[in-house]
Amino acid sequence: xxxxxxxxxxxxxxxxxxxxxxxxxxxxxxxxxxxxxxxxxxxxxxxxxxxxxxxxxxxxxxxxxxxxxxxxxxxxxxxxxxxxxxxxxxxxxxxxxxxxxxxxxxxxxxxxxxxxxxxxxxxxxxxxxxxxxxxxxxxxxxxxxxxxxxxxxxxxxxxxxxxxxxxxxxxx
Numbered sequence: 666x667x668x669x670x671x672x673x674x675x676x677x678x679x680x681x682x683x684x685x686x687x688x689x690x691x692x693x694x695x696x697x698x699x700x701x702x703x704x705x706x707x708x709x710x711x712x713x714x715x716x717x718x719x720x721x722x723x724x725x726x727x728x729x730x731x732x733x734x735x736x737x738x739x740x741x742x743x744x745x746x747x748x749x750x751x752x753x754x755x756x757x758x759x760x761x762x763x764x765x766x767x768x769x770x771x772x773x774x775x776x777x778x779x780x781x782x783x784x785x786x787x788x789x790x791x792x793x794x795x796x797x798x799x800x801x802x803x804x805x806x807x808x809x810x811x812x813x814x815x816x817x818x819x820x821x822x823x824x825x826x827x828x829x830x831x832x833x834x835x836x837x
Contacts, residue, residue: 727819
């Protein structure tokens with residue numbers, strides 16, 4: 666198994682600004698930007714529609730589900746030592762308490778994660794990871810975090826893990 670794709674041993678990865686354009690190859694940036702799609706509740710609530718491309722393998726069954734994740738705090742520098750992907754469905758992370766989280770992603774090269782990138786969410790930002798996108802584990806920065814996660818619930822193998830040895834170090 667190749668070590669860290671093209672990253673060299675003991676590689677250091679800098680965090681990039683999280684923008685919709687920079688994150689597009691891996692998924693969707695979920696945030697309120699611009700005016701609401703429509704006003705509801707007697708004009709007291711702005712609705713922002715269709716912010717993520719949820720995608721579940723139609724041949725494998727299953728359904729969309731909402732789960733709550735409680736994640737322990739992490740700090741920089743951060744050692745990225747494991748990435749995973751979900752071949753049967755996308756996975757969206759929505760922070761419930763405003764704690765920013767580190768989003769590490771990689772491209773795929775024949776089943777091997779390569780060309781790693783790291784992003785840090787801002788308050789109010791969530792992400793939707795496309796199906797089969799290599800990504801790091803949930804890593805809230807500086808404080809524990811609670812997240813609503815929208816992903817596939819159902820049978821079949823929907824988790825593939827890839828350990829990174831040595832880890833890739835993420836710096837701010």
